[in-house]
Amino acid sequence: MNIVALMKRVPTTDLVAQVSADGKHLDASGVQYMVSFYDEIAVEEAVKTREKLGGEVTVITLGPAGAQKEMRECLAKGADKGITLVDENWADRDALSTAKALKEKVAELGANVVFCGRLATDRDNASVGPMLATLLGWACVTDVVELDLSENGGTAKREADDGIETFSFSLPAVITCQKDLNEPRYAGLKGIMAAKKKPLDETPAPEGSNQVEVVSLELPPARKEGRIVGEGAAAVPALIEALQNEAQVL
C-alpha cells in the first residue's frame, strides 16, 4: 500500500499571538513551531495502516526550506520518508492553492490513501483534505474517529453533530483524522536514531495564486475585568445575585 500522511508545521498552541507592524501578519518573532496536533494522528494512522497492510509511508509537507525538525519527528514515529514542497509563503497560502500543490505530488507518488488532519491548528481551515480529494476525484471521509481499512477500501466512522455516521468507500481515498482515531506513539531513542537515516527530499512547491487577501488582523477584544465574588459555598448567593441582576443570564 502506498500511504501518504500530510503534515503542516504550525505555531505551538501555547503561543501568545501578536499582530505584526503592517497589521496583516502574525508577528513571527518568538514563534515556535510544532507538527499540527491532528497531523500527529494522521501520521500514526498511516504507520498503523502500513503495519497492517504493508507498504510505505511518505510524509508530505508544504513548508519552508530547512525546517526539518517536524519532519524528522514524523520519521522517528515510523514514517519511511519525507518530502517537503518548499514554499516560504506556506503559512499564508490559501487552502485551495495548498491542496492543488499537494495534489500534484500525491498523484505523482501514486498514493492509495492519504491521511491528513481534520484541521491545521494555525488557520483552522479544515479544508485541505476534502479539497484534495475533490481535485483528485477521490472518496473522502472527514473527522474520522474509527477506521477499518483493507486493500481496496474500507469503512470509517465520522463524528457528526447528531451522532456517529458510518461511511463505506473504495480506495483511493482521503481520510481526515479526528482526535479519537488513535493515540500517537512516542518516538523513542531507536526511532529518533533511525529517522536520521531516512530519506528527506526537498523540491520547490508549484506556484499557486492566493485568492485570499488579508485586509487586517486584530486581537480579539479583551474581556472586561471580572471580580472574585467571595470564598467557598458562602459566596454562592452573591454569585446568583450577580448572574441575575448584573449579567442577567439567570
Next chain:
Amino acid sequence: MSTILVYVEHKDGAPKRASLEALGAARSVSDNVVAVLFGEGAREAAAGAAGAAKAVVLSGDTLSPDAIAKAVAEVAGENGASAFFASATSSGRDLAPRIAALLDSTLLSDCVAVTVEGDGIVLQRPWLAGKLLANLKSNAQVVCATLRRNVFAASDQAGPGEIVDGPALGEGLAKRTALDAKEGGPMDVSEAPVVVAGGRGMGSAEGFGILEELAAAFGNAAVGASRAVVDAGWRPHSEQVGQTGKTVSPQLYIAAGISGAIQHLAGMKTSKVIVAINKDAEAPIFKVADYGIVGDAFEVVPALTEEVKRIRAL
C-alpha cells in the same frame, strides 16, 4: 452583492436554526439569496427558507457527500452565484470545502462577521483558535464561506416565492451506510446556552456527578471538560472545550476545577459570561472570568445547584 447560494439543512420539515442564521447573514449583504436543500422533507422545509428569494431542491436522494457537493456546485453555476454560504455544522464543514474546490474557489471557514465593503464583502474569521481575528477578502470566482453558529441573527423574513427542482443527485464515491443518532440525549456542548465544565480539579470521573446535577438544574446546560479530563478518560472527547476540542460561546460558562490554560481559553473565551470556581486564587482562569469563587468545587457546586433549583422552581 449579487446572488448568494446558501446550503440549508433541515429537520422535521423545517430549516435548522443554524441554516436560518446562514440565511440571515446572506440576506444582510444580498437581496438575492438562493437556498439549496436536499433529502427527505426538503420540499416542505424549502418553504421555510426565510429570506431566500428562491429555493432549489435537489432531486433524488443520496448518502454521498461528494455527490451532494457536485449537485450544489452545479446549482451555484446555474444561478450565477457570486458567493456560497453554509453554516459551520458538521455537514456544512464537510461539504463546503468540496463545493469550493469544484468551483475553483478557496473557502473561508467558521466566519464570525460578514460586512459589505465597496462591491465586495469582508469576512471576519478566527485564526489560531481565536487568538487572532482576521478580516479577509476573497477574490475567488465564488466567495465560499462557512459561518459559525450562534453568531448571526436568524432570518425572520418571508420564505421563497419560488421553489424549483434542481439537478439530480448522482452516485457518489463514499456512501453513508449508518447513522447512530444521539437519541435526544444531553445537549451538545457547542450548542447549549449554558455550559458547566470541569477540569482535573474534579478529581475523578465520579467527581463529575455534581456537575451533571448542576447542568440538570439549569435544564438547558451541557457538561464540558478540559483536555486533562478527556485524556484521563473521565469524559468523552466530544465534550472537550478548547483548541483541540470544541469552541463554545454560551450565555453562561461555568468552569470548575479548570486552571485556564491558553489552549482551554481559546475554546471558551467568547462566552457571554464566565464563572470560575477554583481553590487556587492565582489560577489563570480568574483572569478571564467575570465572576469567580475561590473555593473547593465540592462545596461550591452543590450549593450553587440548590440555588439554581430554587430559582427555577419560582
